[in-house]
Amino acid sequence: KAGVTQTPRYLIKTRGQQVTLSCSPISGHRSVSWYQQTPGQGLQFLFEYFSETQRNKGNFPGRFSGRQFSNSRSEMNVSTLELGDSALYLCASSLEAEMTYNEQFFGPGTRLTVL
Amino acid sequence: KQEVTQIPAALSVPEGENLVLNCSFTDSAIYNLQWFRQDPGKGLTSLLLIQSSQREQTSGRLNASLDKSSGRSTLYIAASQPGDSATYLCAVRRTSWGKLQFGAGTQVVVTP
Numbered sequence: 001k002a003g004v005t006q007t008p009r010y011l012i013k014t015r016g017q018q019v020t021l022s023c024s025p026i027s028g029h030r031s032v033s034w035y036q037q038t039p040g041q042g043l044q045f046l047f048e049y050f051s052e053t054q055r056n057k058g059n060f061p062g063r064f065s066g067r068q069f070s071n072s073r074s075e076m077n078v079s080t081l082e083l084g085d086s087a088l089y090l091c092a093s094s095l096e097a098e099m100t101y102n103e104q105f106f107g108p109g110t111r112l113t114v115l
Numbered sequence: 116k117q118e119v120t121q122i123p124a125a126l127s128v129p130e131g132e133n134l135v136l137n138c139s140f141t142d143s144a145i146y147n148l149q150w151f152r153q154d155p156g157k158g159l160t161s162l163l164l165i166q167s168s169q170r171e172q173t174s175g176r177l178n179a180s181l182d183k184s185s186g187r188s189t190l191y192i193a194a195s196q197p198g199d200s201a202t203y204l205c206a207v208r209r210t211s212w213g214k215l216q217f218g219a220g221t222q223v224v225v226t227p
Contacts, residue, residue, distance in 0.1 A: 004158075033214065043204070045214040056214050090158055092215075101147050101166050102211055106159040 001027060004093050004107035012113045018079040021110045025072050025093030031055075032074040033104065034066060037088040046089075049074055050096070078112075086114045117142045119207055121218035129226050134192035136221050138205035143183050146211050150179055150190050151204045153220070159204065163190070195225045 005024045013019050025032050033056075034046040045058040049068035066076040072093075078085055088111050092104040118141045128134060138148070147166050151159040163172045163179040165188065171180040176193040192199055202222045206215040 006158075031212070035215075042219050043206075043215075043217040045216075048212075048214065050212070055212060058214065088156075092159075096212070101164055102208070103161060103164045104149060104206075104215060105161055106151070108158040111156070 004091055004105055006089075006091050006107040006110050008110060009108065010111045010113075012115065013081050014115050015081055015083060017081050018077060019081060019112060020075055020077045021089055021091075021112070023074045023076075023091030023093075023107060025074070025091075026095075026105055029093035029095050029105075030072055031094045031096050031102070032068055032072060033092045033094075034074070034076050035090045035092065036060075037090060037109070038086075043090070046076065081114045083114050085112065087112060117145075117207060117209065117216045119205060119216050119218040121203075121205060121221050123221060124219065125222040125224075127224040127226060128195055130195060130197060132195055132225075134190075134195050134199065134223060134225075136190040136192070136203050136205075136223070138188040138190070138218055140186045140188075140207050140216075142209070143186050144209060145183065145207045146209060146213065148179075148181055148188050148205060148207045149215065150177075150188075151206065153202045153204060155202075162203075195223075197225050197227050199223060200225050 033048040048056040094102045150162040165181045178191045202220040204220040206217045
């Protein structure tokens with residue numbers, strides 16, 4: 001079974017631009033979460049989607065948004081990019097079925113560099 | 116507010132030695148705790164998940180214990196190998212659908 005996939009793997013943007021990152025969860029998984037990882041702040045939770053609805057949201061500005069489609073694929077968008085948005089963005093999916101305890105499986109990440 | 120701490124931040128051991136990695140959390144009201152491994156520039160690989168009602172979980176050379184009342188979990192890696200070199204992160208979850216709260220990780224180097 002294929003794991004969580006994220007595209008693109010690497011991205012270079014300039015300040016002020018916007019970017020969209022994509023995540024395809026493991027087949028059958030309905031929950032998708034997004035995390036930002038930076039050397040200074042570590043791993044921070046952005047948001048989580050389940051059945052096309054945002055179920056949880058972290059403490060990030062409104063420039064960060066996301067959505068989930070009916071096939072569970074998810075996208076996150078960052079508008080008006082800032083230098084501090086440079087990070088590894090990780091997507092995780094979970095099955096949310098009994099006895100799986102919602103174990104999270106992560107993708108390889110998208111490395112975003114803002115110049 | 117939940118805080119997750121991993122000490123030490125880094126350690127180096129010779130091949131064959133057992134690894135002991137620590138994770139502590141301030142709020143014992145957790146749903147589960149998950150241990151991950153991260154190689155440089157890569158995503159996270161799930162190693163073990165322990166439910167709040169469990170005391171330990173084992174997978175091959177890996178064993179993770181959980182003492183919820185004292186807010187601690189320990190990951191043991193037996194007979195370490197150079198391939199075990201990576202950053203190990205623990206994360207706790209407050210509810211079944213809550214976010215993962217991560218520690219900063221322990222960077223491990225196993226020298227041949």
